[in-house]
Amino acid sequence: MGEVDLLRALPKPKRNIEKRQEAKDPAVIAIAKQYGEMYWDGPREYGYGGYNYDGRWRPVARDIIEHFGLMAGARVLDVGCGKGFLVKDLMLECPGLEAFGLDVSLYAITHAPPELTGRLHLGTAEKLPFPDNSFDCVISLNTIHNFSRNGVIKVMKEIQRLSAGKAFVQVDSYYTQEQKEVFESWVLTADFYDYPDGWVAAFEEAGYTGDYFWTIIE
Numbered sequence: 001m002g003e004v005d006l007l008r009a010l011p012k013p014k015r016n017i018e019k020r021q022e023a024k025d026p027a028v029i030a031i032a033k034q035y036g037e038m039y040w041d042g043p044r045e046y047g048y049g050g051y052n053y054d055g056r057w058r059p060v061a062r063d064i065i066e067h068f069g070l071m072a073g074a075r076v077l078d079v080g081c082g083k084g085f086l087v088k089d090l091m092l093e094c095p096g097l098e099a100f101g102l103d104v105s106l107y108a109i110t111h112a113p114p115e116l117t118g119r120l121h122l123g124t125a126e127k128l129p130f131p132d133n134s135f136d137c138v139i140s141l142n143t144i145h146n147f148s149r150n151g152v153i154k155v156m157k158e159i160q161r162l163s164a165g166k167a168f169v170q171v172d173s174y175y176t177q178e179q180k181e182v183f184e185s186w187v188l189t190a191d192f193y194d195y196p197d198g199w200v201a202a203f204e205e206a207g208y209t210g211d212y213f214w215t216i217i218e
């Protein structure tokens, strides 16, 4: 298990932290947590502010493929895949790769690129509907902070069960108090979050042996 920055090639998103913080109230948070149209394609205060395929995940897909030595025929699962853009880019970067996704958002799955039809599953990360060791690699990016700490442990056990540790999980975190405050101003849907040490402790408690890294919101 180790730290590796597999999202280093992802362009940094534009964030107006003050505007988000001003607009944030329990009603906005409740709508965001439905992960419906407002979260994906509504105003930025509710989530992504409009999320369309633009190929930004392609260099990340290349780094994931190289890091795990994935080849045609290998099976990859993206837990919390959203609209499936990384699933698409993994298959573009490695023809013959069998990439799949799972997400709790029906809206995201039904607004994915049409060629992904049948590859994206509706479900929750706490109970992944696949057999033990059924993937050559499982990834989950910026998703598991949406669970309580107990939920995080369950999800990490599930990822370990499917991947035998050939996995990569990226979570929101912070190194300083200042970064923590920025994160808390920005975040809409998070339940559990912590400094890297706190995350690593949760990963170890779950018996997770895969790789991981942090998204620092700035």
Ligand SMILES: C[S@@+](CC[C@H](N)C(=O)[O-])C[C@H]1O[C@@H](n2cnc3c(N)ncnc32)[C@H](O)[C@@H]1O
Pocket (backbone or CB within 6 Å): 035, 079, 080, 081, 082, 083, 102, 103, 104, 105, 108, 123, 124, 125, 126, 140, 141, 142, 143, 146
């Ligand atoms: C910040 S988005 C990240 C999406 C994508 N992985 C990315 O990095 O662009 C968080 C994702 O977690 C998904 N999500 C929230 N709760 C979930 C759950 N219980 N099971 C699976 N996915 C969940 C949301 O629908 C959303 O797609």
